[in-house]
Amino acid sequence: MKSFLQTKEWLEFQKSAGRKVWQFDDGKITANIIQHDLPMGMNYLYIPHGPTVNFNAISGSINDEIAQFVAYLKKIACEEHSLFIKAEPLDDKVPEALHHFKFKKSAKEVQPNRSIIIDLEKPEYDLLGAMHHKTRYNIKVAERNDLKFVVGNDSDVFWRLLKNTAKNDNFSTHPKEYYEKLCSPSGLKTEMVFIQHEGTAIAGAILLAYGDTVYYLHGAMDRDQKYKPMMAPYLLHWEIMKWARGYGMKHYDLWGIDAKKWPGVTRFKLGWGGRQIEYPGAFDLSIRGFWFFVYKILRRIF
Numbered sequence: 001m002k003s004f005l006q007t008k009e010w011l012e013f014q015k016s017a018g019r020k021v022w023q024f025d026d027g028k029i030t031a032n033i034i035q036h037d038l039p040m041g042m043n044y045l046y047i048p049h050g051p052t053v054n055f056n057a058i059s060g061s062i063n064d065e066i067a068q069f070v071a072y073l074k075k076i077a078c079e080e081h082s083l084f085i086k087a088e089p090l091d092d093k094v095p096e097a098l099h100h101f102k103f104k105k106s107a108k109e110v111q112p113n114r115s116i117i118i119d120l121e122k123p124e125y126d127l128l129g130a131m132h133h134k135t136r137y138n139i140k141v142a143e144r145n146d147l148k149f150v151v152g153n154d155s156d157v158f159w160r161l162l163k164n165t166a167k168n169d170n171f172s173t174h175p176k177e178y179y180e181k182l183c184s185p186s187g188l189k190t191e192m193v194f195i196q197h198e199g200t201a202i203a204g205a206i207l208l209a210y211g212d213t214v215y216y217l218h219g220a221m222d223r224d225q226k227y228k229p230m231m232a233p234y235l236l237h238w239e240i241m242k243w244a245r246g247y248g249m250k251h252y253d254l255w256g257i258d259a260k261k262w263p264g265v266t267r268f269k270l271g272w273g274g275r276q277i278e279y280p281g282a283f284d285l286s287i288r289g290f291w292f293f294v295y296k297i298l299r300r301i302f
Contacts, residue, residue, distance in 0.1 A: 003048070003050070005111070024069060026065075029053050029066070045084075052089075053097065063097075066100070070098075070101045074287065083286075083291050083292045089280055109281055112256030113280070114278045115253055116269045118275075120249055132271040138234040147202075149194075149239035162179070165223065179218065190206060194236075201222075203222070212248075214253070216252070254272065
């Protein structure tokens, strides 16, 4: 099982966004390694949806293979003065292997460890039938409001919607350039899509296609009260599903649910009737013990 976060294209995107990156690949263990900055000039090394371990290719001791990988990580961490290393593997067997080398379960995750995946191979009738009745109703409301689904990259429009959403929902965003680079011509298969009302975009999303799956990476909407009754986000996702089916995609990943952190968003995503999946979570290896301890205390306070 491999994630798009462990592809060469994602690593190149992270590099273009200004982050230091490394790749480990010995034919048995592969890992994209990305340096994330922290306050006061500190940093940590991050392995998104990895490492990936091919257990079938390992003929000797798994601990010997992991030991070489961890030694490589520690060398980079020491050179970069990193506080810790964070791994978020997808395979349930990987955390057990990392545990022998003092990786410990972390309460702080970068990627959500639960998601909703919708089976796009089902007929439209069955997709609608699996939805919560309010979701189906809101799609019908949106369809009566003269809304239009539009495909096309327009970073200025998406940024306007995203700032509006961030202000109202009180969350921080990446810089505008991050989204521009994400959707610029590259090896990543990304696309911006919008819902328009009378020529004005009132909801939008950034999608990424990898394998047979379309991922909903970022979403935004205009929170003006005159648009709220139009239910644009419901039409947006329904049209994304139909659009993705037209390209032969088999799954739509709504990319993250968490009832405690994002109760409203989670209720919205659960309403589409998809299959819930859960990943192992995040695991940290302390490199600079004292400062890592201070970091964890400050994180709890702020």
